[in-house]
Amino acid sequence: MELWPVIPIAGIGAMLFALWLAQDVLKRDKGTASMQEVGNRIYEGAQAFLFRQYRTIGMLAIVTAVVIGVIVGIFSEDSEEGVLTGIAFIAGALCSAVAGFIGMYIAVQANVRTASAAQRSLAEAVTVSLRGGAVSGFLVVALSLIGVSAMYIIYKELLGKDIEETPFLIVGFGFGASFVALFAQLGGGIYTKAADVGADLVGKVEAGIPEDDPRNPAVIADLVGDNVGDCAGRGADLFESMSAENIGAMILGVAIFKATGDEEWILFPLVIRSFGVLATLLGMVSIPFFARGSNRDAMTTLNYGYYLVSILSVAFMALVTSIMLDEWHLFFLAGVIGIVVGIAVVFLTQYYTSGSWRPVQEIAEASRTGPATNVISGTAVGLETTFATAVVIGLALASAFFLGQESGLPNGGVYGTAVATMGMLMSAAYILAMDTFGPITDNAGGITEMSDAPAEARAITDRLDAVGNTTKALTKGYAVVSAGLAAFLLFSAFLDEVREELPIEDLRALNVIDVAALANLGVNIDDVEDHDELNELEERSFAETGDSLFESLPVNLSNVETFVGGLLGAMLVFLFSSLAIRAVGNTAGSIIEEVRRQFRENPGIMDGSVRPDYGRAVDITAAAALRQMIAPGILAVGLPIVVGVIFLVTRGGNAGWESVAGLLIVGTITGIMMATFFNNSGGAWDNAKKFIESGEMKDPDGTVVGKGSPTHAAAVIGDTVGDPFKDTAGPSLHVLVKLLSTVTLVLAPLFI
Numbered sequence: 001m002e003l004w005p006v007i008p009i010a011g012i013g014a015m016l017f018a019l020w021l022a023q024d025v026l027k028r029d030k031g032t033a034s035m036q037e038v039g040n041r042i043y044e045g046a047q048a049f050l051f052r053q054y055r056t057i058g059m060l061a062i063v064t065a066v067v068i069g070v071i072v073g074i075f076s077e078d079s080e081e082g083v084l085t086g087i088a089f090i091a092g093a094l095c096s097a098v099a100g101f102i103g104m105y106i107a108v109q110a111n112v113r114t115a116s117a118a119q120r121s122l123a124e125a126v127t128v129s130l131r132g133g134a135v136s137g138f139l140v141v142a143l144s145l146i147g148v149s150a151m152y153i154i155y156k157e158l159l160g161k162d163i164e165e166t167p168f169l170i171v172g173f174g175f176g177a178s179f180v181a182l183f184a185q186l187g188g189g190i191y192t193k194a195a196d197v198g199a200d201l202v203g204k205v206e207a208g209i210p211e212d213d214p215r216n217p218a219v220i221a222d223l224v225g226d227n228v229g230d231c232a233g234r235g236a237d238l239f240e241s242m243s244a245e246n247i248g249a250m251i252l253g254v255a256i257f258k259a260t261g262d263e264e265w266i267l268f269p270l271v272i273r274s275f276g277v278l279a280t281l282l283g284m285v286s287i288p289f290f291a292r293g294s295n296r297d298a299m300t301t302l303n304y305g306y307y308l309v310s311i312l313s314v315a316f317m318a319l320v321t322s323i324m325l326d327e328w329h330l331f332f333l334a335g336v337i338g339i340v341v342g343i344a345v346v347f348l349t350q351y352y353t354s355g356s357w358r359p360v361q362e363i364a365e366a367s368r369t370g371p372a373t374n375v376i377s378g379t380a381v382g383l384e385t386t387f388a389t390a391v392v393i394g395l396a397l398a399s400a401f402f403l404g405q406e407s408g409l410p411n412g413g414v415y416g417t418a419v420a421t422m423g424m425l426m427s428a429a430y431i432l433a434m435d436t437f438g439p440i441t442d443n444a445g446g447i448t449e450m451s452d453a454p455a456e457a458r459a460i461t462d463r464l465d466a467v468g469n470t471t472k473a474l475t476k477g478y479a480v481v482s483a484g485l486a487a488f489l490l491f492s493a494f495l496d497e498v499r500e501e502l503p504i505e506d507l508r509a510l511n512v513i514d515v516a517a518l519a520n521l522g523v524n525i526d527d528v529e530d531h532d533e534l535n536e537l538e539e540r541s542f543a544e545t546g547d548s549l550f551e552s553l554p555v556n557l558s559n560v561e562t563f564v565g566g567l568l569g570a571m572l573v574f575l576f577s578s579l580a581i582r583a584v585g586n587t588a589g590s591i592i593e594e595v596r597r598q599f600r601e602n603p604g605i606m607d608g609s610v611r612p613d614y615g616r617a618v619d620i621t622a623a624a625a626l627r628q629m630i631a632p633g634i635l636a637v638g639l640p641i642v643v644g645v646i647f648l649v650t651r652g653g654n655a656g657w658e659s660v661a662g663l664l665i666v667g668t669i670t671g672i673m674m675a676t677f678f679n680n681s682g683g684a685w686d687n688a689k690k691f692i693e694s695g696e697m698k699d700p701d702g703t704v705v706g707k708g709s710p711t712h713a714a715a716v717i718g719d720t721v722g723d724p725f726k727d728t729a730g731p732s733l734h735v736l737v738k739l740l741s742t743v744t745l746v747l748a749p750l751f752i
Helices: 006-026 033-075 079-117 122-158 171-207 219-260 264-285 287-293 298-324 328-353 358-369 371-405 412-425 428-450 455-501 504-509 515-520 531-545 560-601 614-628 630-651 655-693 710-746
Strands: none
Touching: 006 079, 006 122, 006 264, 033 079, 033 171, 033 219, 033 428, 033 614, 079 122, 079 171, 079 219, 079 428, 079 455, 122 171, 122 219, 122 264, 122 287, 122 298, 122 428, 122 455, 171 219, 171 560, 171 614, 171 630, 171 710, 219 264, 219 412, 219 428, 219 455, 219 531, 219 614, 219 710, 264 287, 264 298, 264 412, 264 428, 287 298, 298 328, 298 412, 298 428, 298 455, 328 358, 328 371, 328 412, 328 455, 328 655, 358 371, 358 655, 358 710, 371 412, 371 455, 371 655, 371 710, 412 455, 428 455, 455 655, 455 710, 515 531, 560 614, 560 630, 560 655, 560 710, 614 630, 630 655, 630 710, 655 710
16 A cells, blocks of 8 residues: 555645644734734734844855755765755755745734633633644644655656665755754844843833733843744754654664665655644544533643544554554554653653742742742753653663664664654644744733733733743644654764775775675675675565664774764863853843843833833844844754764764764754753743742742732743753754754765
């Protein structure tokens, strides 16, 4: 039974479903005139920033595509390969930008409609906000699925490229997606947190006015930031994740294809993702039913939808593996491991970032004694979370690898980890919908506050905002863990690409070819002249004896080149994080000075007789954020190239690719741990503040400790410290981890 036709059906179906969701959101009531006025200001600011940002990214992407095409063409000794890689890069970059922009547009339109719905019921507000987020989720998945599969078909069918060569040619698509995602997430993250910090420190702390108060000149910039960072930036982030991980899994399938001649091993990642779209669609349409059943708990509603998606994913995993793969029961179990990991991440992130549990309450309690103890407690919680992340990723990788290895297929162990990664990503559209739900509800709360809506509506949006903080945090946890699973398969794909590029004599010296298996075919290793002959012998060996000719390409950390590369990889994570956080501080300084200036020069702002200049605050923040994103972005792209080339030129031999391998694996592990710390500490600090603001914290005598108290002021400081952690450095590190893999994978010929 052929399952590949489900790929275009799922891609087109996801697009049509996203359009239906968008239509459903757009036809809903936009609320009062004052709500619409605030909503229009947010939309105009978000559009202005994204147009300016994408112009900058577009120019950088065009230059990078040309450079990549030239490098690949020269060092692979095939100019056509360079051109095709450059075209794939542009296609990936363009799809990533479109995914982020459209998701942001619908999210902005959903903001005001959620504020309007909150005047009627919690259930309606949940439905509107989640459907608005789901537009982004389904568009991202659809564009990734259609983009990768279209590139594969065009290169293989129309251009006549070999099946085993095509996945390597479309790696440029993943690199292009990573490139745009890095700058989109970084620029949007700098913008949103600088505006947030400026609005909070001057408005809430210095001026003593409430959050989202219309008298605050930075409030529109803050609301704009939620959309350009958490909607457009995260959309580009997950688009890049799905595209790069799909291509990496397809590359790993090439080794099994060479041995078996079965193309299903290459197509499986695309097919299983297609069924994931169907599972997510069914979960999404169930939300109104679940919302009625849990009218007082929005998080329960969202969790029920996720449970349904997970159950359906298990069923579809069984169906697809049984039809497409040999030893399917082993790979089915590997896929289930990935699905279970996704559920585990949701629970663990909720535990560490929701006000219902010990960690957030511990931070809130620490706020009683001031901002210093709040910061100390939040830092400790963030560091603690790395334990759970490492254990979950480690268990998942080891279990999936063992199951795949039991299949006896070449590369079977690594392919098992690829299936686990695909299993986890089956629910990606739903997770992204939950993520975008957060900024939509946050903006809805701001619109409600600025338009003098009834107190009951603000109470609903506050509850949804607290849930949104948790959903944003769990999405980041999901992205980190999926990056951890994907990092191993992408690292393996890099080694496979190096093996394909290394001269035969180097493979002999590294003992990569199984001499005994070759001898069983009556062939002497010294008689093998090129890779084409070696690949034919691999297929013959597996068909006749069930043995693979290839051993794993060794990476020895005791080699000085590998060790130094790893040292530089770890340093890259810290330096990149420093630049990102410093960028928030520098940009926040600009907006703080502007808000103070407006308060000082226009005293009428505080009594409501003079309207703040919102537009100037938006422009200052946007210009500063875009300037600040360039340096860390160039560092992330350039360092792996510089390290590999320097070692190749100065040391020769295998020093180039070995140093890059060290940088890649150590940088990836360090990045995963740092991103976990940043994301969870920031989320916990944020909800500790919300825990106090909601009135759930009390003194021993029963007195509520709420807004305006010294405890609350300390929690605001902690939240401000955590803002650039969770919304700038942490999410940008997700992208950095996968960018390291894609840039080294694309440029592997340069390091040999």
